[in-house]
Amino acid sequence: MTERKKMLSGQLYDCGDPELLNQWHDAKDLVRDYNALDSRNAAEKKAILKQLLGGFGENLWITPPFFVDYGNNIYFGNHCEVNMNCTFLDSGRITIGDHALIAPNVQIYTAYHPCHARDRFGEAKAHGSFEFCKTLAAPVTIGNHVWIGGGVIILPGVTIGDNVVIGAGSVVTKDIPSDSVAYGNPCRVVKKNVPDEFRGECE
16 A cells, blocks of 8 residues: 555555655645735636646635645635635645635644654664654545634544534634534534524624
């Protein structure tokens, strides 16, 4: 099994694997080019996103700067907007549904490491070359019609349902069910089956 397949299946994988390193470097180069484009250059932005991302639907808007690990494990639905300075660490798959609104400084993490320090690094490599820490990944899934507030951090393995609002500054450590407003650290549901009058307050 390749290290990439291990990564996507949730097993310990080697970040220093040549295939993964090449994808990582390619993504960093594409993101650099995307972030440096003239703001009005929509055609070139779309061309870069086609190379960078795993897939996306109609009307994707990502305001630079935007940062990823590999990029090719990120999938968007239709009519999604990502505001500036967002970071998606996509060692695992990140799936975002239709009509997603993602505010500035949102961080989505799929990668994590063993809790015990002795398990995070193996034996030093010959000649003192860099030893990458041991890593695992768990996917993040975000449903349709979701608004993620500014500065939110979403941790590995989290699923957020449809029609959800996540309040600014929240740290999402567990799944959030559909039709909810949730916020806090750790993020907790504060409203369920959101009524129309409450929706209006959030817009």
